[in-house]
Amino acid sequence: MDRYAKQRLFGLLARGATGVIISVMILVVGVTIVRGGYVLLTDPSVAITPPGARYTLEADGGFLHAILGSIFIVVPATVISMILALSTAVYLQSDYSSERFSDGVNMFLNVLWATPPIVYGVFVLTVIIAVGSRTSLFFGIIAIAIFQYPIMTRYTDEALQSVADTAKEASYGLGATRFETAQITVRSALPGVVAGIIMGFARGIGDAATVLFTAGRSNNMPGGLFEGSTTLPILIFDNARAQNPELHAQAYAASFVLIVAVLTLIIISRVLAGRYARYVPGGRHS
Amino acid sequence: MTTHTAIRTENLTVTYTGKREVTALDGVSIEFTENKLTAIIGPSGCGKSTLLKSLNRLHEIQSNTEISGEVYFGDERVYNTDEPLPEIRRHVGYVPQTPTALPLSIYNNVAYGLKIHGNYSKAELDERVETYLRKVNLWDEVKDRLDEPGAELSTGQIQRLSLARSLAVEPMVLLCDEVTSALDPISAERVEQTLAALKEEYTIIMVTHSMSQAQRLADDVVFLYLGELVEANDVQSFFENPRDERTKQFVSGQESVAAADTEDNTTESEQSETPPASVQ
Numbered sequence: 001m002d003r004y005a006k007q008r009l010f011g012l013l014a015r016g017a018t019g020v021i022i023s024v025m026i027l028v029v030g031v032t033i034v035r036g037g038y039v040l041l042t043d044p045s046v047a048i049t050p051p052g053a054r055y056t057l058e059a060d061g062g063f064l065h066a067i068l069g070s071i072f073i074v075v076p077a078t079v080i081s082m083i084l085a086l087s088t089a090v091y092l093q094s095d096y097s098s099e100r101f102s103d104g105v106n107m108f109l110n111v112l113w114a115t116p117p118i119v120y121g122v123f124v125l126t127v128i129i130a131v132g133s134r135t136s137l138f139f140g141i142i143a144i145a146i147f148q149y150p151i152m153t154r155y156t157d158e159a160l161q162s163v164a165d166t167a168k169e170a171s172y173g174l175g176a177t178r179f180e181t182a183q184i185t186v187r188s189a190l191p192g193v194v195a196g197i198i199m200g201f202a203r204g205i206g207d208a209a210t211v212l213f214t215a216g217r218s219n220n221m222p223g224g225l226f227e228g229s230t231t232l233p234i235l236i237f238d239n240a241r242a243q244n245p246e247l248h249a250q251a252y253a254a255s256f257v258l259i260v261a262v263l264t265l266i267i268i269s270r271v272l273a274g275r276y277a278r279y280v281p282g283g284r285h286s
Numbered sequence: 287m288t289t290h291t292a293i294r295t296e297n298l299t300v301t302y303t304g305k306r307e308v309t310a311l312d313g314v315s316i317e318f319t320e321n322k323l324t325a326i327i328g329p330s331g332c333g334k335s336t337l338l339k340s341l342n343r344l345h346e347i348q349s350n351t352e353i354s355g356e357v358y359f360g361d362e363r364v365y366n367t368d369e370p371l372p373e374i375r376r377h378v379g380y381v382p383q384t385p386t387a388l389p390l391s392i393y394n395n396v397a398y399g400l401k402i403h404g405n406y407s408k409a410e411l412d413e414r415v416e417t418y419l420r421k422v423n424l425w426d427e428v429k430d431r432l433d434e435p436g437a438e439l440s441t442g443q444i445q446r447l448s449l450a451r452s453l454a455v456e457p458m459v460l461l462c463d464e465v466t467s468a469l470d471p472i473s474a475e476r477v478e479q480t481l482a483a484l485k486e487e488y489t490i491i492m493v494t495h496s497m498s499q500a501q502r503l504a505d506d507v508v509f510l511y512l513g514e515l516v517e518a519n520d521v522q523s524f525f526e527n528p529r530d531e532r533t534k535q536f537v538s539g540q541e542s543v544a545a546a547d548t549e550d551n552t553t554e555s556e557q558s559e560t561p562p563a564s565v566q
Binding site: 094095098099164165166167168169170171172173174175176177180184187188190276278279280281 | 342344347348349370372373374375376379380381382383384386387388389390391398399402403435436437438444448451452455461
């Protein structure tokens with residue numbers, strides 16, 4: 001085979017693979033949006049109505065409890081995780097840690113990242129049993145925060161490492177302390193840091209396994225920090241297994257809400273990243 | 287006029303203990319005169335940047351550096367001292383080789399150093415920002431867009447912004463690391479003009495690759511070769527009447543020194559000299 005034939009063959013393969021991926025994506029997102037969108041358009045109230053007493057059998061009411069549960073669990077979890085991730089990532093930079101130490105920690109974080117979320121769920125469940133408590137919003141927050149932490153830390157660390165050394169030198173050269181310089185580094189890496197936080201949020205809001213055993217899987221409106229609660233992915237899981245076609249329909253509607261939420265987050269992250277990138281050397285072009 | 291020493295090194299040795307051990311500076315003792323511009327010249331990888339950065343301990347950002355000897359800023363020790371490092375660096379400022387804007391607005395790039403070192407009123411900050419932007423001949427170009435990101439300026443403008451930022455904290459000594467090497471000839475000339483004007487007020491120590499730049503700008507010249515101080519003299523004597531054979535060869539651009547240059551290129555340059563950013 002001559003070089004030009006090879007080139008054509010590779011082009012064909014690459015285009016084919018991309019085509020397959022995009023088709024599958026359009027199919028998944030399209031079906032969810034069309035079917036879920038249809039349900040929501042015919043009866044928008046399902047997204048803003050609390051579930052009735054016989055929700056799991058007769059699908060009376062809507063799934064507001066899951067939307068609120070998701071928000072009440074994932075927002076605090078993201079805040080906690082963000083603070084921990086940012087601090088860890090700053091500490092892993094050469095200003096604070098040796099290369100060996102940060103390599104080791106990063107390897108550990110990669111392992112955590114690759115750990116199936118159900119393992120975190122079971123871990124937190126063990127803790128719940130050990131302290132004699134019961135599943136609740138609070139432990140859902142803890143489980144999601146643990147799940148998000150390695151993702152956000154790795155993203156943030158990569159972003160911080162890509163900051164040019166000269167920015168640090170310039171800051172130190174002005175007599176800035178290590179902490180002040182870290183602030184400059186974080187600002188320089190802000191587009192990447194924001195992307196990492198939003199990615200952690202998106203992964204957190206979409207995950208079912210971590211909250212399955214920890215948040216309480218309740219069919220009531222969230223009643224307090226130590227009351228049971230549920231989230232959208234769990235609701236989708238439960239409704240999709242039910243016999244009632246109305247519950248199926250609500251599962252699609254809930255999927256629609258979830259996908260739109262994640263999409264919105266990604267768009268927000270791009271807009272924010274673009275805004276911050278103006279302050280980073282060469283940021284506008286990258 | 288009597289001359290004072292602004293900063294001096296005493297038997298300064300810097301060793302990088304990375305994968306390979308490299309002695310970047312070998313027992314260098316040298317004095318830098320107050321309110322003069324001293325150029326440090328020498329082939330790549332011979333310790334120029336290391337010498338410059340060791341004057342305010344900036345090379346300590348990298349791990350794996352060992353140092354012995356001492357640097358004196360006036361009568362104060364720079365190394366064996368209780369003085370916090372930021373206070374030393376405030377007096378001995380540094381301008382990096384690659385034009386670097388902090389991720390802040392043009393205004394805040396200049397005001398940043400002031401804000402971290404003291405409580406200044408808005409009016410005081412405004413005044414200083416203007417003063418230092420004028421000093422580097424940048425004010426007229428940016429006065430209507432002070433709130434815009436510093437990173438959106440051209441490379442040459444960013445280098446002058448860097449200078450203004452360093453001057454704003456009112457250092458006594460300014461360390462400039464090949465500040466024109468990443469610039470186009472016109473921007474480089476403007477930065478040179480700025481430096482020429484600044485040397486009346488500041489002690490400037492500048493690393494340069496360009497012998498002609500050293501001749502144009504410097505009062506004194508220091509020649510480093512393979513981490514060793516070969517010769518330090520005033521600019522006229524240095525170029526017209528070099529004492530050391532190696533200086534003679536380097537000044538006249540002879541082969542032997544240049545050959546050693548390429549041999550040594552992979553040592554210190556790898557560790558301490560960042561490659562110049564591509565000029566946009």
